[in-house]
Amino acid sequence: MLVCPFVNGQILVDVKEQRLEDVLYSLKNKYNLAFSIDHKLASDCLLTVQSNFKNLDKAVEFLTRECGYAYRKRESVFIIYKADQEELSEDVHIDKFLIRGQVIDEKTGESLPYADVIYDSVGVSCNEKGYFSIKPNKEELYVEIRYLGYYSKDTVLLNNQFSTIKLTPGRIGLKEVLIESSEQHSLTTISNNPGMIKLNFKTANFLPGNHSNSLLQYLRLQPGVLAAGEQSKDYFIWGSYLGQTKINFDGITLFSISNSFEELSIVNPLMIKEIEVYKGAYPASIDGRSGAIMNIIGKDGDNSRIRGALHMNDKTTSGLISVPIGQQLVLQTAFRNTYFDLFKFKNNQNLVSSDYDKLYDARYKYQDVNMKLSGKTSRNSSYYLSFIESSDQLYSEYYNDIYNKKYSIDASSKEVQHGANFSFIKNWKHLGISQYSLSYTILNLNRSNSVDFKDEADLQENTISTYNLVNRISEYNLKLQHTLPVFGKNSIDFGASIRYNMGFYVLDTSENSSNKLYSQGTILSAYAEHIFQPFKSLKIISGLRVESTGTDVAVLPRFSSELKLRDHLKAKLSWGIYKQYMNEMTIIDELGNQIFYWNICDGKKFPYQKSMHTSLGLGYKADKIYLGAEVYYRITDQLSRFYENNNDLNLSIGKSKVRGIDLTVRKTVYNHDLMLAYTYSKAEEYFDYFDNEEYMLA
Known part of the structure; x- marks a missing residue:
């Protein structure tokens, strides 16, 4: 793929069977092109182009037309969408605006549960599978996406378009990657929600010992989990009695939360994606116990390879x-x-x-x-x-x-x-x-x-x-x-x-x-x-x-x-x-x-x-x-x-x-x-x- 700087005052694009996504990123690296497009749309279109363009507007117009897409330019951002998507006037009622999407891992495609979507100083949490749905009062939203142990990402989301947002994991197994934001969020967080702790599978790579129980043992280092003198194989949170702490794994209630050998956790850490611990005073959506709640979410798996x-x-x-x-x-x-x-x-x-x-x-x-x-x-x-x-x-x-x-x-x-x-x-x-x-x-x-x-x-x-x-x-x-x-x-x-x-x-x-x-x-x-x-x-x-x-x-x-x-x-x-x-x-x-x-x-x-x-x-x-x-x-x-x-x-x-x-x-x-x-x-x-x-x- 060849995207050259100005040749005779023009932009040269020479590509063969390349994804639109790769071409756009090349333009971004060389000419600071700012764009927003759904990952699936950008990956579905393959381009073969050998042309010169006077400026970025002409280049984007040609590339999107070749893919059967359309675009709008808001300030300096090119927003690319399907050509048959309904155009909206500026005075459309708020109910006609709807922005949906999912937050996933860039490398594995794993959904990122309860990721934070921040816009206009408002924070929205995704659901268990990383989905979110927002009714704004405008056609597009400038948002920041955050998730535990990943680099945050700033992007623009377009009305009536389902967006897949890919986040880059921080510190772990990275070779050469392009980082959109310099801020990486901690591997453990004390949540904004009162009495809540979150950690995910990225943490286990940094813990000593074997992987049989490392992630759940890490919970014992958190404030409020297990007081001095109690057995290390049970989870006593904020003074809960046995049976008052409820543990869910992928929506399955686990009545036995420990076993005879303390080096083994009750759930295989290789299957764990995220752990949420509500130490107390949790919201109305959670039921089942009078004490604490531990919600363990399993991995979805990698759909790209074995x-x-x-x-x-x-x-x-x-x-x-x-x-x-x-x-x-x-x-x-x-x-x-x-x-x-x-x-x-x-x-x-x-x-x-x-x-x-x-x-x-x-x-x-x-x-x-x-x-x-x-x-x-x-x-x-x-x-x-x-x-x-x-x-x-x-x-x-x-x-x-x-x-x-x-x-x-x-x-x-x-x-x-x-x-x-x-x-x-x-x-x-x-x-x-x-x-x-x-x-x-x-x-x-x-x-x-x-x-x-x-x-x-x-x-x-x-x-x-x-x-x-x-x-x-x-x-x-x-x-x-x-x-x-x-x-x-x-x-x-x-x-x-x-x-x-x-x-x-x-x-x-x-x-x-x-x-x-x-x-x-x-x-x-x-x-x-x-x-x-x-x-x-x-x-x-x-x-x-x-x-x-x-x-x-x-x-x-x-x-x-x-x-x-x-x-x-x-x-x-x-x-x-x-x-x-x-x-x-x-x-x-x-x-x-x-x-x-x-x-x-x-x-x-x-x-x-x-x-x-x-x-x-x-x-x-x-x-x-x-x-x-x-x-x-x-x-x-x-x-x-x-x-x-x-x-x-x-x-x-x-x-x-x-x-x-x-x-x-x-x-x-x-x-x-x-x-x-x-x-x-x-x-x-x-x-x-x-x-x-x-x-x-x-």
């Missing part, structure tokens, strides 16, 4: 393969498999006047598989079918025989979880964006424990303690969500869902006869949410969620706001009421040991949890530095647990309160992100079996 990854170490093998099927369909398959015993030790020694024998044996096996089929339609809509299955098995045996006293423990645990979700995202021409989802999840849990103590010198001293637990929890969910095109300073979302849950458990112990419980429940819910930005410095989000069990109706208001106090200083406030219709119940024996199982609440014997969240934050961001502080307070009523007293299980109802503060300092120095986070949190609880009527540390 890609694969394989990671191996002395304990685990994990892999992924992505295969394009045609031009619009991608099939991904990922797996993980462990192949080791956690620990095995046996020792036989002759001690003075006594025999000593000790054995400890633990056998562990974890396997999982993820499959995802992603595709697009000819009308710029998309769909995906995602499936996940995991199996976590642990068997341990401990035996100690010393001085004729024999002590043994046998324990086993097996968790099998599987689920799937089908989603169709419809990009309407004038009505906005709809998402239809149908999902299910099933968790089967089996745990047993046997303790035996025998003193051969005293035949009366013989203790045996056992328990066996079988627990099954399932969920089936049908959901509709719709986002209207952004109009003026307003954005409206609404949706509805129907969810069915079923739970079953059997508990046998040496002290008690068999305890069995079958439970089920159906939840109908609907929500509406309004985002209003009356001024540049103020954004208000108000929402209402209504949930019904058939016998109980809950009205759950939500509110949040963001106020720009100065150029670099913002304040954030959020508040909401939340309800939870299932519990991860706790059984506490007389020795303080705990057993957990899932149960569906009935609103009577097992009441519905209800909580209120309040969060207030202050953030300063300037010159590659971020300083943030966020205080939070949450109260929860109708907690339930079993406690053992004189070999009887008793149900107790309680309440809790959590308060704390998150502090964050983040600084970018020579392309390195440095972050310091500190959390102070205090969680207290009160149950009616406590000896005194005072709150105690949870």
Whole structure:
């Protein structure tokens, strides 16, 4: 391809079978041509040209005509579109303007969920698949597109044209690329939304250790996630109890959020594209728990070529393969498999006047598989079918025989979880964006424990303690969500869902006869949410969620706001009421040991949890530095647990309160992100079996 500087006062274009996009970029590099065109249009047209042109206007006019396109010039920008697109007069009513598009990765074609589209000092978030829809009051928009870990991009979007905006990833695997903006956004962000953290798969390339759990382990470095002294394999966010944090993967609810081996996350990191964590006070569109929400979005796959990854170490093998099927369909398959015993030790020694024998044996096996089929339609809509299955098995045996006293423990645990979700995202021409989802999840849990103590010198001293637990929890969910095109300073979302849950458990112990419980429940819910930005410095989000069990109706208001106090200083406030219709119940024996199982609440014997969240934050961001502080307070009523007293299980109802503060300092120095986070949190609880009527540390 040859695009020469002025030859005899003219522009020479000499190309053969070249895309219009390549020709336009050559003109841009040599003559500073400013243009806006949909990527698909620019790629579909192949040109063979050998001509001289007096100026850029003549060159663009000829090239667009050869492709059957047309153009308008606004100031110094050439806006190129289909020739048969309807011309609009300057006095057309605002409702006739509509700008739609999708934000994707320049290299892989991956959609970039919840990317920010900024225009006229108004910020709009894309949906899960990177789609956006805006009704402006003019024919074209000058916008800035931002996404975590990518270079931002400034461009012009044209009315009645679906635009595909490609962003360039920053710092990772770049060779020679043309950067349209010098600003690259951090790999982790404390979102403008109160109580929210975002990070994506680009982060994992910079983390030490293996890839089996690196991305989710990185969450533990974030403020408000996991307080000191808690187990590292569970996610305790802002003092949430077990079962109060909901984890979704591609719209699939995951009831088991950890496994026996802490180096493995519950979702294969090779499949993760983005993680959103709502620590509390989240909007009306989110339901299901009274605590925190973790939303994990899976990759779509690369539709341009076959890609694969394989990671191996002395304990685990994990892999992924992505295969394009045609031009619009991608099939991904990922797996993980462990192949080791956690620990095995046996020792036989002759001690003075006594025999000593000790054995400890633990056998562990974890396997999982993820499959995802992603595709697009000819009308710029998309769909995906995602499936996940995991199996976590642990068997341990401990035996100690010393001085004729024999002590043994046998324990086993097996968790099998599987689920799937089908989603169709419809990009309407004038009505906005709809998402239809149908999902299910099933968790089967089996745990047993046997303790035996025998003193051969005293035949009366013989203790045996056992328990066996079988627990099954399932969920089936049908959901509709719709986002209207952004109009003026307003954005409206609404949706509805129907969810069915079923739970079953059997508990046998040496002290008690068999305890069995079958439970089920159906939840109908609907929500509406309004985002209003009356001024540049103020954004208000108000929402209402209504949930019904058939016998109980809950009205759950939500509110949040963001106020720009100065150029670099913002304040954030959020508040909401939340309800939870299932519990991860706790059984506490007389020795303080705990057993957990899932149960569906009935609103009577097992009441519905209800909580209120309040969060207030202050953030300063300037010159590659971020300083943030966020205080939070949450109260929860109708907690339930079993406690053992004189070999009887008793149900107790309680309440809790959590308060704390998150502090964050983040600084970018020579392309390195440095972050310091500190959390102070205090969680207290009160149950009616406590000896005194005072709150105690949870």
